[in-house]
Amino acid sequence: MWLPWVKTRPSSPSSAASPSPSASASTALAAAAASPRLSFSSPSLKDLQALLLSDHSPSPTPPQLPPHTAPCSPSVRVFHRVRVAASALRALRTLQAPHATAAEADRRVVLYFTSLHVVRSTYEDCRAVRAILRGLRASVDERDLAMDPRYLQELGALLPRARGVTLPQVFVGGRHLGGAEEVRRLHESGELRRVVAGAGAAALAACSRCGGERYVLCGSCNGSHKRYSLKGGGGFRTCAGCNENGLVRCPDCSPPPV
Numbered sequence: 001m002w003l004p005w006v007k008t009r010p011s012s013p014s015s016a017a018s019p020s021p022s023a024s025a026s027t028a029l030a031a032a033a034a035s036p037r038l039s040f041s042s043p044s045l046k047d048l049q050a051l052l053l054s055d056h057s058p059s060p061t062p063p064q065l066p067p068h069t070a071p072c073s074p075s076v077r078v079f080h081r082v083r084v085a086a087s088a089l090r091a092l093r094t095l096q097a098p099h100a101t102a103a104e105a106d107r108r109v110v111l112y113f114t115s116l117h118v119v120r121s122t123y124e125d126c127r128a129v130r131a132i133l134r135g136l137r138a139s140v141d142e143r144d145l146a147m148d149p150r151y152l153q154e155l156g157a158l159l160p161r162a163r164g165v166t167l168p169q170v171f172v173g174g175r176h177l178g179g180a181e182e183v184r185r186l187h188e189s190g191e192l193r194r195v196v197a198g199a200g201a202a203a204l205a206a207c208s209r210c211g212g213e214r215y216v217l218c219g220s221c222n223g224s225h226k227r228y229s230l231k232g233g234g235g236f237r238t239c240a241g242c243n244e245n246g247l248v249r250c251p252d253c254s255p256p257p258v
Helices: 021-034 043-053 074-095 120-135 150-158 180-189 191-195
Strands: 109-113 140-144 169-172 175-178 215-217 226-229 235-238 247-249
Touching: 109 120, 120 140, 120 180, 140 150, 175 180, 180 191
Parallel strands: 109 140
Antiparallel strands: 109 169, 169 175, 215 247, 226 235
16 A cells, blocks of 8 residues: 555556657757746846757758859958958058158158069069059159169168068158058058058159150260260260169159159
8 A cells, every 4th residue: 555645647558658769858958948047137148048949949951052162261251351451550550650751751652673574473573563553543653673773772771671672662651661462462451542642643644755664865875874074084984864774764754762
């Protein structure tokens, strides 16, 4: 005979059969989700409750991509944007430095490059930077080291801490902007147009005097880099008005050197 405190339930056909494991798991999960202990009033814990209840709501089927289509990783796009933003910030900090002399007060854009095809990668970088600056219609003082080798010493004096001078190099208002990689990143982020905005607009048509080459033959020696002088008994001496190639900057389209 059963004791009075023992309570039994009548047997039923449904209880006689053992429940399946999946039904037991679903029942336990539903009971846990309905439990008042899992009802969070804090907004920061709502996501946890949503995760616990997400198994009961049918999840939408993700779109099927073609087998040849590979989705672009979000981390790649984020890393690319971080690189562009970091490059733009470095250039802006350089341009906004507090110490500036009167000669550097203007916003002149100076490009040191080479037109020689000796090193293909260097030539391609120089051509790409020239195309970017010309596409922005900015007035640029282009200084070709192939036309005047003296620009190499001038560039070395502007970058004394650089281990090796590479081309191209861009300066804005007397401040170093960077090389080809920095110019590409600033152009891609849209900051380059704002940086060179104060340099003035370039002429739409090529110069009729030099044809866009920025150099013409010296009028004193006719490009020979030698002049005849009567001093000291007479003889030919080096022309002081042009470079070793007998060229001078075009007075119509090239600004005077600073």
